Amino acid sequence: MPKKIELPITESAIRELRIGDEVEISGLMVTGRDAAHKHLVKTFDETFHELAKDRFLYHCGPVVQRDGSGEWRFVAAGPTTSIREEPYEAEVIERYGIRGVIGKGGMGKRTLDAMQKYGCVYLHAIGGLAVVLAQCVVKVHGVHMLDPLGVPEAMWSIEVKDFPAVVTMDAHGGSLHETIFASSREAALRLMEKGIEAPPRSAAAK
Template identity: 40%
Template sequence: MAEYELSIPLGVEDVRRLRAKDAVYVTGEVLTVRDMAYERILKALDSHAALPFSLQDKAIWHAGPITKQEGPKWRPVAVGSTTSSRFTGPAARLIEKMGVKMVIGKGFMGPQALEAFQKYGAVYAHTTGGTAAYYASQIPEIQGVHWLDLGMPAAVWVLKVKRLGPLIVAMDSHGRNIFDELQSRVDDSLDRIFQDLKIDPAHKYLWWP
């Protein structure tokens, strides 16, 4: 496991050197994208409509920030990740079509995302749950917000982050996926436990009327 300081925009070489389980700290522009924002972005892509922001060589964060407006500016109060598994397909499309280089989120993502990470050179960086206030302290400035009509958590927030992290590379551009690796170790351990205790894994030990 290595540790890296990354600056956005990210180049392909920045991404390709990362390996699963590496720790990274990210500095630069990160945009939040979740359910309704994904839907609007993909509709724009399908209709060849212009977007008010660029994702080329950027990082997107599956998060719904809580912010406070102070005069003309916004201040982050809490920014924590939402579950990323449901964005597997949409994230893969943004990597392919818009040049996203890093997805930040929580929980596993599916094979379609891993394939996109490999093919186009991107990574999935995992946050720690329950640390939304801590991550907010690593955002010195909110540079802008788009589509506030979707609601505060669902809008696209343009965050200026400074050493956001530590984030763990959960899925890299070389095909490694720490969630699959962990599941494999768990399955192996269960097999040994069942053998040691002479438990039949196929037998149903619970009864329910």
């Protein structure tokens, strides 16, 4: 059964999570991707700090629609590949007190170390799950830096309900990505050594 997570969350609650845990997240969080990360390490952004402290940062470039009354609505909101933020994420976690990073594909050693040090986890959302995840976004509270960054890159303050994810990097240095990479590499080498079963086609044989 997935564990329920309510935002904001404390450091000790974050440290209870382990790799492989399935979770469902509810509460306020914020989106941010490439341009946002670049901006966040260049200056200290007060607004972002308020939106992100003790909450989660979601790597997502949504498709949004604005209805007649001016309300924003997320139409498609799956995760984007996180590793692109590897150069910035450790610093973003440290500066802004983020407790979780949601994305896909996992992140590298620097981020993993920062997570262990400051009490943060990586939550893997399902890529391509745009509609189901957009339906988990029950309300868009606002948007930060929409003008300079554009819709996909802007920082959206969103309220989610039962947003599904899997903890793949925890605050104890564990990474499911590393574990699976290692075991799959071994299996791949075994397969390669086993060699081909189909008869090789040779021009000389004809």
